[in-house]
Amino acid sequence: MLDSVIPEWVVADPTRLKQVMHNLLSNAIKFTKKGRICLHVKFTTSTHSLQIEVVDTGEGIAADKQSLIFESFRQADTSITRNFGGTGLGLFITKNLVKLMGGVVDVESTLGVGSRFTVTIVCQSNEGECHSISNREIVDVKPLLIPSLMGDILLVEDTRVNQQLITFNLEKTGAKVDLAENGEEGLQKALTNPYDLILMDIQMPVMDGKEAMRSLQQLGISIPTYALTANVMPSDIKEYTEIGFTGTLNKPLELANLYQVLGQHLTICTDKVRNEEPGTKLLVQDPEIRALFYTELTKQHNQITVSIQNVDYVSLIQITHIIKGSAASFGYDNLTNLAEKSLLHLRQKQYVQAVEHCTHLNHKIAEILNDYKD
Amino acid sequence: MTIKINILLVDDVEYSRQLLRAALLACINEHEVEMEAHFFHSATGKSIPEQIAQHNVDLVYLDIELPKVSGLEVLKIIRKALPNIMVVMVSGESSAENVTTAIKTGANGFIVKPFNSGRILDSIQNYLKKVNK
Numbered sequence: 001m002l003d004s005v006i007p008e009w010v011v012a013d014p015t016r017l018k019q020v021m022h023n024l025l026s027n028a029i030k031f032t033k034k035g036r037i038c039l040h041v042k043f044t045t046s047t048h049s050l051q052i053e054v055v056d057t058g059e060g061i062a063a064d065k066q067s068l069i070f071e072s073f074r075q076a077d078t079s080i081t082r083n084f085g086g087t088g089l090g091l092f093i094t095k096n097l098v099k100l101m102g103g104v105v106d107v108e109s110t111l112g113v114g115s116r117f118t119v120t121i122v123c124q125s126n127e128g129e130c131h132s133i134s135n136r137e138i139v140d141v142k143p144l145l146i147p148s149l150m151g152d153i154l155l156v157e158d159t160r161v162n163q164q165l166i167t168f169n170l171e172k173t174g175a176k177v178d179l180a181e182n183g184e185e186g187l188q189k190a191l192t193n194p195y196d197l198i199l200m201d202i203q204m205p206v207m208d209g210k211e212a213m214r215s216l217q218q219l220g221i222s223i224p225t226y227a228l229t230a231n232v233m234p235s236d237i238k239e240y241t242e243i244g245f246t247g248t249l250n251k252p253l254e255l256a257n258l259y260q261v262l263g264q265h266l267t268i269c270t271d272k273v274r275n276e277e278p279g280t281k282l283l284v285q286d287p288e289i290r291a292l293f294y295t296e297l298t299k300q301h302n303q304i305t306v307s308i309q310n311v312d313y314v315s316l317i318q319i320t321h322i323i324k325g326s327a328a329s330f331g332y333d334n335l336t337n338l339a340e341k342s343l344l345h346l347r348q349k350q351y352v353q354a355v356e357h358c359t360h361l362n363h364k365i366a367e368i369l370n371d372y373k374d
Numbered sequence: 375m376t377i378k379i380n381i382l383l384v385d386d387v388e389y390s391r392q393l394l395r396a397a398l399l400a401c402i403n404e405h406e407v408e409m410e411a412h413f414f415h416s417a418t419g420k421s422i423p424e425q426i427a428q429h430n431v432d433l434v435y436l437d438i439e440l441p442k443v444s445g446l447e448v449l450k451i452i453r454k455a456l457p458n459i460m461v462v463m464v465s466g467e468s469s470a471e472n473v474t475t476a477i478k479t480g481a482n483g484f485i486v487k488p489f490n491s492g493r494i495l496d497s498i499q500n501y502l503k504k505v506n507k
Contacts, residue, residue, distance in 0.1 A: 184474070191485075194491075223492075321466055322466075325466040329489060
């Protein structure tokens, strides 16, 4: 049901809006055995508020449970999971998406009669006076400025929903986001990549955030690292600081806080054009060491040829391992990449592909050596 | 005040040692760390505690992928003899097994090849922090 004065367009995030409507409608369908489900969309020009109502004649929710249903992993009754399935995350996500769009979601319900979910967000439209921002009711809704940033962030988070939500908001700034599924993977990635910032969930399988932070500290990694957590008692925050966290970001994440932290640790772009990542790998310029590298590379080239002939995989593993670790420092990233691929196949005993990659690698080495001689 | 430091590089591949030496020197220069570094080299993991004592070594960079005895085994031997010496592990990959073992055995750092300047600087600054404590 669309109101007669619905505007032609509004300024909002279409994906999230669709997701919110989808969540509310699929919930209504799930809990309504008979009767009807009604979707009602209206727009109030004076307040610029878009209202989406989903009304059903389903199970309904008891008054004392209505405040619980928006919490994560909570359903009004534990038997609901048994009878209807679901994770108890749908409304939690809905509430947070609406909140991120600067809106609110309300519920009215009577057990056995039905429910009415109402989402209200403030947005501009082609109806009415869009510039009448002086209107009192919307003065409080500050538009969130998304900073334009450059840098690399490692997000260590095991929950798929959070991964997507946080990555979405991080990438909006222009920052690059790398993902690790648990503390152990996060630690490995932090050792290998030059991140500007790490955002670390606390509760994770395999290795939790606290243990990963202790390990980062022991290994002397100086990348600023923030705890992402819903445990924000003063004693928790004190513990995180003692372990070595730079700070704590409360879950669910407030975007303003998140962007403030990003602004502290990432480069703020003043130009519209974002520069490509600066070279962080060390390039060896010293002519003596470079000469040594080419001498070694010549030896390795011959060794690879012989090892392929003799089907000596052990030797191929040793050589490709050395090339993988050194070539990029001399500006030959392609050799490092090829050696890495060869090594992977060798270790997985996929010998056909391994030999193919080693041959390709050797071919590239020959080209480089020829250029060097010239 | 310029700090004098003796660094032992343990790696079987000569140019890997040269590369690390160059990277450390570049880092010290670039960040104007007041440090005078002297380097000692070892191509094997044999009698490392003895070499540390002989050259008054302050900081060890130890490759994990050494032939015969792995760097992690060497770390265990060093830790038994010299519990307080700073040892930074160097490796071509940060496999979970290597990292976990290095941490449990008491490594003070872990650098992955190809080197990135941030982690090289971390290892030097951690040494300075320890000395200044």
